[in-house]
Every structure is written in structure tokens, then in C-alpha cells.
Amino acid sequence: MAKLFDLITEELQKFIINQKIFFVGTAPLSxxxxxxxxxxxxxxxxxxxxxxxxxxxxxxxxxxxxxxxQENGRITLMFCxxxxxxxxxxxxxxxxxxxxxxxxWDSLYPLFPPLAGTRQIIIADIERVQTSCGFGVPxxxxxxxxxxxxxxxxxxxxxxxxxYQQKKNLMSIDGLSTPLSKSQSVDDCG
Numbered sequence: 786m787a788k789l790f791d792l793i794t795e796e797l798q799k800f801i802i803n804q805k806i807f808f809v810g811t812a813p814l815s816x817x818x819x820x821x822x823x824x825x826x827x828x829x830x831x832x833x834x835x836x837x838x839x840x841x842x843x844x845x846x847x848x849x850x851x852x853x854x855q856e857n858g859r860i861t862l863m864f865c866x867x868x869x870x871x872x873x874x875x876x877x878x879x880x881x882x883x884x885x886x887x888x889x890w891d892s893l894y895p896l897f898p899p900l901a902g903t904r905q906i907i908i909a910d911i912e913r914v915q916t917s918c919g920f921g922v923p924x925x926x927x928x929x930x931x932x933x934x935x936x937x938x939x940x941x942x943x944x945x946x947x948x949y950q951q952k953k954n955l956m957s958i959d960g961l962s963t964p965l966s967k968s969q970s971v972d973d974c975g
Contacts, residue, residue: 790914792835797874797914801832801864805927807840809907810861811853811880818959821849826930831896838862838876839883839908841897843934844946844954848965850907852957854880855964860909867927871919880909882964902938902946904954905964 790797801807807830812820829841842850854860860880866872883889883906893906938946955966 787915787917790916793832793838793876793911793914794835797916798832798835800866800872800874801830804864804866805930806865806867808863808865809840809850810863811850811859812857813853813957813959813961814857815959818961819849819957821853823850827898827900827935828930829897829900833896833908836911837908838878838911839893839896839906841894841900841903842905842907843900844902844904844938844950845934846953847958848904848954848963849957850880851882851905851954851963851965852959852961854882854907856961860907862909865922866919867922867925869924871922873917873919873922875913875915875917876909876911877913877915878909878911880907882906883908884964900938901935902941904950 793801806824806826809823809825810821812818825840827843829843831839833839850860858879858881860878862876864874883893885905890906893908897906941949950965955963957963
């Protein structure tokens with residue numbers, strides 16, 4: 786049975802902190818555009834207040850979340866217990882991308898772990914908090930975070946990551962531009 790909350794309660798904050806993976810969902814306004822659903826880890830998620838959350842986003846093969854947020858701001862974050870007790874938590878809100886060099890970067894970046902390949906911070910102002918049972922979700926045992934992405938970025942180096950971002954992260958798969966494509970400080974990313 787779903788339950789609605791006005792904010793991220795202390796109990797829900799503890800649940801979030803205990804999860805090793807979360808999922809981010811965004812979509813373009815166009816009905817023919819692609820919905821994006823991305824799993825995230827690396828202990829990069831932070832609760833900034835009962836109505837605001839954020840995560841450190843590292844360079845990847847695309848930048849769909851950022852493009853969708855720039856277009857319409859809609860974002861859903863989902864946490865799902867893969868161990869007992871069963872629970873699914875969804876945070877619905879309006880998001881934005883914070884780039885290195887922006888006014889908010891210096892106050893937010895120290896809240897996150899330093900990760901090679903850091904691209905941006907995604908912030909979401911939460912409008913709806915909802916739990917559901919999660920009884921149909923299988924049980925899994927956590928073994929650890931993968932280090933492949935961070936190692937890749939470390940091997941590429943700061944300049945190599947910047948070049949990759951210029952080739953792969955400036956447009957969504959539907960042709961929407963990302964904040965990186967408009968940023969004058971894209972050389973500061975890394």
C-alpha cells in the first residue's frame with residue numbers, strides 16, 4: 786500500500802542512507818523522445834534537507850538526465866530495498882544541473898566524495914515523497930561498489946575526460962543540448 790509524505794522524514798532518510806544503489810528517471814517533453822532511467826551508485830547521493838537532495842554525477846556514455854532537466858526539470862529518484870525489510874521509495878521533484886565553476890558548485894561539491902571523472906551535480910527539489918511495499922522485488926546480496934568507471938576516468942586523466950565529454954556528453958540521444966554544451970566553463974569540468 787502506497788504512503789505519501791510531505792517531506793523526507795528521518796526514517797526515510799535512514800532508509801536512503803542504507804541503500805547502495807538508486808535510480809534516476811527523466812524524460813523529454815516530446816512524446817516521441819526517449820525516457821531515461823539510470824542506476825547510480827558510488828555512494829554519491831546526499832540528502833541536503835527534507836525537501837532537497839543531490840548526487841555527484843560522473844562522466845558516462847551519455848548525459849540524458851542533464852538534457853531533460855534543462856528542458857523541463859522533471860525528475861524521479863527511486864530507492865529500492867534488495868534486502869529486508871522490503872520497501873520502494875520514490876522522490877518526485879524538479880531538478881537542475883550544477884556545473885563546475887557555477888556559483889553553487891563551491892558550496893555543494895565538498896559534500897560529496899571526490900571521484901575521478903566528476904562531471905556535474907544534480908540537485909532536486911522534492912515535491913512528492915511516496916513509498917510502496919516492494920514485496921515483488923527479489924533479494925540480492927551487496928558485494929561492493931564497482932571501481933571500473935572511476936578507474937577509467939583516472940586512466941584518461943582530466944584532459945582525456947574533457948575530450949570525451951565534448952564528444953559524448955553535449956547532446957541527448959534525442960538531440961537536446963545539455964548544460965555542458967552551453968557552458969563557458971566546460972574546460973573546468975573534470
